[in-house]
Amino acid sequence: MSIITIKNLSYQYPISESDALKDVSVTIERGKLYALVGANGGGKTTLCNVIRGFIPHFYKGDLRGEVLIEGKDIREWGMGELSQKVGYVFQNPFTQISGVKDNVFEEIAFGLENLGMEPGLIREKVDQVIRMLEIDYLRDKNPFELSGGQKQRVALASIIVMEPDVLVIDEPTSQLDPKGTEEVFKIIELMKNKGKTIILVEHKIELIAEYADYIILLNEGEVAMQGSTREILTDERALTFGAALPQYSLFGMEMRRRGMDLGSIPLTEKEAIEAVKTWMKKGVNA
Amino acid sequence: MSFLTLTNASFAYPNGYKAVDRVNMSFNKGESVAIVGQNGAGKTTTVKMMNGLLKPSEGDVVIDGWNTRDYTTAQISRKVGYVFQNPDDQIFHNDVYSEIEFGPRKLGLPEEQVKANVMKAAELAGVVPFLKDNPYNLPYSMRKFVTIASVIAMDSSVIILDEPTAGQDLPAMERLANLIETLNQEGKTIITITHDMEFVVNNFHRVIVMANRQVIADDDKRAIFWNLDVLERAMLKQPHISRLGYSLGIGHNILAIPELADELAKHK
Amino acid sequence: MNNERSMLSRLYPTTKFMITIALCLAAFIVPGYGFSYAVLPICMVLAYFAGSFKEFSNLAIKALLMIVVFIFILQSFFYPGHDILWSWGIFSIKREGVEFALFLTSKIVAVASAFILFFRITKVKDLVHSLEQIGLPSKVTYVILSTLQLIPEMKKLTLVIMDAQKTRGVETEGKLLVRMKAFLPTLSPLILGSVASTEERVLTLESRAFSANVKKSSIYTLEKTKYDRLVQILLIVLLAILIVWRVAL
Known part of the structure; x- marks a missing residue:
């Protein structure tokens, strides 16, 4: 069953002169891991922003075509409502902390507080996530004083605790070292096994080969190729569209x-x- | 003769935390060297000692006869260029051209020389189409190339690249490889910090491995990537193809695809 | 949770604020300047019981000494008056000036000490939390808290940018003028960088349902204890006695 359906989507940023996404049609099945690959500037992040509703709710510009999340058009979803449906983690570990919490436990709780959840229940859920992601040793640390890899895992925990069905993860490891990368992928795998739908932007193609079910290759705003991971990554044409193999x-x-x-x-x-x-x-x- | 030498160089922060512990390294003119290791191993601290941003708390760093203790970073910048990890810390002009031009102009080079340097650097880094653009309107990976160009334009003998491969796509990796080779052929010393082992295999010969604030190995890439003990201590993995060779139990020095294919041809 | 924190620092932020206000009011109710000056040592004693005597004293004395000396010099020489106590050339110290300086500085010392004490013994987090309880919108409290958290981050960033500029040949070591010249170019990456990271932080907040249309909850709790009630009553009684005494006088 599909959870996200995108049909003939085109989008132009406000001050730009050309479309950042051109006639994109993609169907995302529930519980699968989709990797968005291709050269930078090809529209990967823009597509993520659409799925997360930042386009059109935060970035204006010209959005054409259809984007349905669970059958409801993205323009009709409210931002707060969508945050419980689609979680978003991005590249920069430093801007992904709320900036108002002085320990990791409360940092992770922040999203649930915003949803007005009962404090006892919040504590329970945060405890659970901390145990699941094995970050108990960070619990009392100040989020500002964590390393990049630790920050990124706290960012993931802060989103996972809100239990969204879909996780959009945009280049989570590009600022991390091999150890940090491995730890982040352990979490991604865990989420996949829990049945989450994951949309992942990542340059480390060997890791994509390992974890992704489907690949969407974007080139200059268009879907150049899409299909199963095997189909795309064994096809030499992917190289000509700026993707690595x-x-x-x-x-x-x-x-x-x-x-x-x-x-x-x-x-x-x-x-x-x-x-x-x-x-x-x-x-x-x- | 060694152009840049670190002798028993240590660095401790004012609070006493030692980030680098008695490191010895030396680089010749025209060498290209990769420094690998996990974050926190002391890589960035070490290279920051090479251009005087940090002065060793013990030991010496000597560049082309200059001890870094006796010179400011601004003076050393003639000899050693350093591209920061995060381009946003470095960029401070409203258009790419002015950004690249700033360094060579600051060095007091004649007008034509400045212009020639800027154009050459912009071409190498692939930012010529964006010279009039505001760097902040470019994507992150392109901003990184703007900062690389602005250091190349200063024409220093040593260029240090701090994690240039982070978040780069395939075309960008190729551009980086090409840029390193060209500068190398011009006789420049290129020192690169990276986490991408394939990038190291494809572009460097000498590899320095750092772990726990020290240099634990400094050798040819083949020796390094088949020294499993060193890799384990540094918490690093062999490049993919070496790993494959290792798992198959063939060829104890394989690094790249053609070598593996050659080796397999022998087995047939 | 924290048993080591003294009774005083465990008081609810609004109670602490009442102490500050009471001290200020008392300084204006009690005539003369003696009591007003005495607010400083009173605050020092309170700070001692809150376990932050050193921090408070250092800050208060450093901040106040400059202001007090400056006002004294200015007022004693330039306040209009006739009763000349001492003169040198065209300059003369007048009694009226000294009196006015005493009045002004004593009140400044009282009010400033009381407020410095408040901010020393109240964690910003507690303060903001209690403000939120009173009904301050969470957007406002977010701005207060994040700004305070970001200041040390900005400081770190400035140092990194300065380093980046050194490597481009900008001289930052040496005379004041040299350093001033080096400081200016750091401003643009600092500002542009903050703009860019603000945009990302907005996305972070949206990802965490900051704009969700429900009443937020909080796992951080501050309890009002019986001591809070006690201190509040005590303060009101003392103030009432002061006022009665002042009126009766």
Whole structure:
């Protein structure tokens, strides 16, 4: 069942002269992880902003076409209402803290306070999220004094605690080191297993190959390709649209070019190991 | 001969916290070196000692005969350029051209030289189409290239790039690679901090690994990426293709796809 | 929760504010300047019991000394009067001036000490929380709190920007003029940066349902205790006695 339906969406920012999104049509199924990929400036963040309702509620400009969240047009959703439906986490860890809380526990509680939830229940939910994301050791720290990776996990916790059905996560790891990246992806995987619908913008393509169900490749505001992760990431044309391909796919393609076809194009490390092993066995038998 | 040397250089903050502990490094003219390690390992503190932003609390940092203790950062900027991690800390002009022009003009170069430097830097960084634009209207990744251009334009012998790969897409990565190679060929020393191991494999030979405020390895990339002990101590992983080779138990020095394919061809 | 915090600092913010107001009123009710000056040591004693004697004394004395000396010099020389106490050339100290300076500075000392005490023993968080309880809109309290939190952040950012400019050849070390010249260019990235981060912060707030149309709740609670009632009654009684005494006089 689809949770978000976008039909013939075009959008132009207020002072811009051309469309940032051109005739985009996308259907988002419930419980799946969609990766938005492609070169910067291709419209990934703009599309996120539409799904989260910042366009048209916060950024004005010219929005054409249809954007339905659970069947209701984005223009008809209220911002407060939408915050419980679609959660949003973005790139910059430093601007994602409320700026008014002096400890992580209250920082995470902030969203629920705004929703007027009963304090006892808030404490319970915050406790739960803190345990789930394994950030208990940050509980009493001042959000301003956390490292980038810690801030980003607190930002995720602050959104997850509001229990939105959809998570829009825009480049959560681009300011983080490998360890921070790994921890953020652990959380994304956890949310996926909980059945959340996730829309993720990320440049680290090996991680996308690992976690995404579907890929939407945006190029110059248009959907250049969309389909299952396997379909897109084993297709060399993706490169011409400014998207990266995982090292493993590129390796499979190189083998094919050299006449040493592995039989399939592997996407992940695991698949590559399997493919090479099978291929070597065949070689010995032949 | 070494152009830039750190000898037992430590840095401690006024509150006593030691961010870098007895680091030794030396760089020749025309070298390109990657520094890798987790955040908090001391990478940024170390490179900030290289241009005098931080003065070592112990030990010495000498650049082309200058001990950084005796010079201000502004003076050292002739010799060592440093591109900050966050472009927004650096940009302070309303159009890209003025931004790039600021450094070379501040150095007192003649008018034609300033112009030539700006155009060359803008071309290398790929920001020529935006010279008249306000940098703040450009996307984050392009702003980063504006700051890279404004440091290149100062024509210093050493250029330090602090996490230039963060948040960059494929075309930007290619532009970065090209820029590093060109500057290298001109005899400039390029020191790059990055978390992207594939980027290191494709663009550098020498790799310095930092962990826990110290240098734990300084070697050719092949030696580094197959030294699992060092990688583990630094909490780093092998590049994807090396990892694949390792898991398959073949070729104990593979770094890139063609090498892996070559190795497999032998097994066939 | 925090047992180490003394009784005084655990009082409800409005009670603390009543202490401040009572001290100010008393300074104006009691004639002469002696009592007004005495408000400073009174506040120091109170600060001692709240566990922030040193911070309070340092701040209060530093801030007040300059102002008091300045007013004394100005008023004693330039206040119009005839009763000359001492003169040197065209300058002369008049008794009226000294008296006026005593009056003015004593009131300033009283009011300023009382307010400095209030802000020393009241956490901003508590203050804002109690303001919200009284009914101040959350948008206003957000601005107050975030501004106070952001000041140290801005300071850090200024240092980073200064560093960035050093690396572009801007000399920031040395004479005042050199440093002034270096400071100006930091302003534009500081302002532009704050504008950009303000935009992102708005998105953050929207993501956290800040504009949701319901009454907000708060997991942070401040309880009014029986001590609050006690202190409030005590203050009112003392003030009443003062007023009666003053009128009867």
